[in-house]
Amino acid sequence: MKFPKAHTLKEIAEIIGSEFVGSEVFPVFGMNEIHVVEEGDIVFVDHPKYYDKALNSKATVVLINKKVECPEGKALLISDDPFRDFNKLTKHFKPFVNSNNIISATAEIGEGTIIQPGVFIGNHVKIGKNCVIHPHVTIYDGCIIGDDVTIHANTVLGADAFYYKNRPEGFDKLLSGGTVVIENNVDIGASCTIDRGVTGATTIKEGSKLDNQIQVGHDTVIGKKCLIASHTGIAGCVVIEDEVTLWGQVGITSGATIGKKAVILAQTGVAKSLEGGKTYFGSPAEEAREKLKQMASVKQIPEILQKLKKN
Numbered sequence: 001m002k003f004p005k006a007h008t009l010k011e012i013a014e015i016i017g018s019e020f021v022g023s024e025v026f027p028v029f030g031m032n033e034i035h036v037v038e039e040g041d042i043v044f045v046d047h048p049k050y051y052d053k054a055l056n057s058k059a060t061v062v063l064i065n066k067k068v069e070c071p072e073g074k075a076l077l078i079s080d081d082p083f084r085d086f087n088k089l090t091k092h093f094k095p096f097v098n099s100n101n102i103i104s105a106t107a108e109i110g111e112g113t114i115i116q117p118g119v120f121i122g123n124h125v126k127i128g129k130n131c132v133i134h135p136h137v138t139i140y141d142g143c144i145i146g147d148d149v150t151i152h153a154n155t156v157l158g159a160d161a162f163y164y165k166n167r168p169e170g171f172d173k174l175l176s177g178g179t180v181v182i183e184n185n186v187d188i189g190a191s192c193t194i195d196r197g198v199t200g201a202t203t204i205k206e207g208s209k210l211d212n213q214i215q216v217g218h219d220t221v222i223g224k225k226c227l228i229a230s231h232t233g234i235a236g237c238v239v240i241e242d243e244v245t246l247w248g249q250v251g252i253t254s255g256a257t258i259g260k261k262a263v264i265l266a267q268t269g270v271a272k273s274l275e276g277g278k279t280y281f282g283s284p285a286e287e288a289r290e291k292l293k294q295m296a297s298v299k300q301i302p303e304i305l306q307k308l309k310k311n
Contacts, residue, residue: 001177001199002030003093009061009075012042015092016085021067022075028061031089035237035255036200036219042089044082083165087175090199094177097123097141110147122158128184140196146184152212155192157182161218161236163198174198176218183207189214189230205242217254229266241276251283 010024029040034050037043037059044063045054054062055071063077063085070076079085103109103121110129115121118136125139128147133139137151140158151157157180164171178197182188183205189212194202197219204210208226216222217236224242232246235254240246244258247266252258259276269283281288 001032001090001094003028009077012061012089013077016063016077016079016088018063018085019078020076021070021078022061026061026075030199031086031093032059032199033219034059036197042077042086044086046082083172083174090175090177099123099141104141116153134190140180142179143182143196144179144201145182146186146206148185149182149187151182151188152190152192154190155188155194157194158196159193161195161198163218163236178202178219183224186210192216195236211248223260244276 006027006029008024009020009022009026009028012028013020028042031042032038034043034054034057037057039058039060041059042061042063043054043057043059045051046065051068061075061077063079063082065079065082067078099122104123104125106123107121107125109115109127112130113127114132116133116135119133120138122139122141124141125143127145130147131145131149133151134153136154138156143158160176161174163174165174176196176198178199179201180194180196181201181203185207186204187209189210191212192210192214194216195218196202200219202216202218202220204222205224207224208222210228211230213230214228215233217234217238219236220234220238222240223244226240226244228246229248231249233251235252237255238252239257241258241260243261245263247264249267250264250270252270256270257273259274262274262276263279264270264285265279265281265288268281268285271284274280274285279288280286282291
């Protein structure tokens, strides 16, 4: 998430009430999670296990809960609770803005696009040309939709990320300030849910087709010409490369990468990254032929045991 303008390190520290290490005029251009962070961004870290990863990332400002040696060319924001203060920055730069209209006056809708009854379109949404948005679709603030996109009834674009910190008093939510980007020629079925990024974009690239009742988690990127069948659940921060096929009831864990042209058969559970160009099945997912051989072997176990008893 980029700020509307550059801010100084001192200005950012004043917003969250923290100490800082570095020049007070050190420039800050945005804020992002570790997997999408860029030069000029703030990244937060609140566990020693991840200090090195954050300090050595592309981020130039690290919001951290301990004074450590500051790498050259970077700055630190010292906070007793980086999670809380990252939320403060999201509230400051991407506050929730109420919409009093079914279609916001700030939304941009391209020529030839059809909006059916009951659709909600939030603030600063951009929809391209020749799209069809069917009844009761909800498009939250800031979502971007390309040309020739079809979205079927009751689908929701841009709901919050499912991201919580477990505190003694209960779960604390990490606020979502990102967006959803749907590229050209994408079809999205009925009753799908595509969550916004925490600070970046959840993206479905050109030509991909989604069936009904699919969940796509925050910051996930679905490549070009992918085919995804119903009841598939994709967690946050997943990368699905181009021309991947996911059949019904596939589940994919957070942070996994599915390689180009992979095929994942129905009811497969993906617990780690998978190479492209292969077909997978089972839970945990394995190459389909190998998995089917294993299943055939298991079926033979009772017969083998009976033979052993007779001998």
